[in-house]
Amino acid sequence: MTSPLFVFDAAHDDVPVNRDELRAGWTITLPPALKRHAIGAMRLQRGDELQLSDGHGLRIDAQVADTQNGLVKVSEFTTEERPVTRLALVQALAKTGHDVEAIDMATQIGVDEVVPWQANRSISKWKAGRTDRKWDQTLVAATEQSRRAWKPTLDECVSSKGIVAICRRACVHHELVIVLHQDATATWDGIERKVAALEQRCLDDGKPRTIYVVVGPEGGISDDEVGQFTDAGAEVCVLGANIMRASTAGPVALSLLSRSLGRFV
Known part of the structure; x- marks a missing residue:
């Protein structure tokens, strides 16, 4: 099954993601609205896989690490180019x-x-x-x-x-x-x-x-x-x-x- 994807707004959601510094093993705290969606509404549990994107080509593969605090651990990431x-x-x-x-x-x-x-x-x-x-x-x-x-x-x-x-x-x-x-x-x-x-x-x-x-x-x-x-x-x-x-x-x-x-x- 394809992992659910969630779009965050890097300018307003206070997600600490710097493309130049992002690496596997990072732990990211989900913003409140995204946490409610992923963990509250979709019932994702510890170990469940998900994807995060800034809507500008960045795709982050991650796993839920802590449902209480909305923490996810980055496994890998890619940057996709826009079509010409x-x-x-x-x-x-x-x-x-x-x-x-x-x-x-x-x-x-x-x-x-x-x-x-x-x-x-x-x-x-x-x-x-x-x-x-x-x-x-x-x-x-x-x-x-x-x-x-x-x-x-x-x-x-x-x-x-x-x-x-x-x-x-x-x-x-x-x-x-x-x-x-x-x-x-x-x-x-x-x-x-x-x-x-x-x-x-x-x-x-x-x-x-x-x-x-x-x-x-x-x-x-x-x-x-x-x-x-x-x-x-x-x-x-x-x-x-x-x-x-x-x-x-x-x-x-x-x-x-x-x-x-x-x-x-």
Whole structure:
């Protein structure tokens, strides 16, 4: 059975982990919230194995040494590199939690970056200090669920003008922005050819690049927004004949991209 993984925030959880000094045999004191989760809720006992991660590539294999004081002993550790070709989900705010469902599934699939988008037709509104905390908690939980050493970065919420800026920047850096739209005529086959060319460019020069998947709210992306994104260099395509929910379209596209990039084997 795969050991459960727990993500800690090195900046706020007061976990004494210095990558340059970390070594096998170290004893780490779990922060209170992580202790409650691992020992209180999951009932881990002395000798049980677990993994710790800072969400930035560090993966620590450890064993519970003292349940009373929340002590774990490090057995080994590794540092995982981020992919050179990265995946980002630009998710429009959606009602009834469809946006949160989308970023949950996207994290499990392997998305590297999440960009909240206040689209023209978004009914839900971004509330700083509340919505961002909920989204971040969702990313942490999904990272732990999928046993990832990298937690997706959560960007600031952007307007449609912000998406235009992302498209223009992507053109400069030879990146790719894919806008999913039900009325588009371009199909996924053409997108895959562009993805293959981008990946080859990354392999040739070693520079990281991002593929952005833009998903609209329940009411869809407005024609005005589609026009702005297209003029700024985005690729607009349709996934298939079926119309998907705001919670589904992004994860489906990310799954197809992950397969094309060799992340799914």
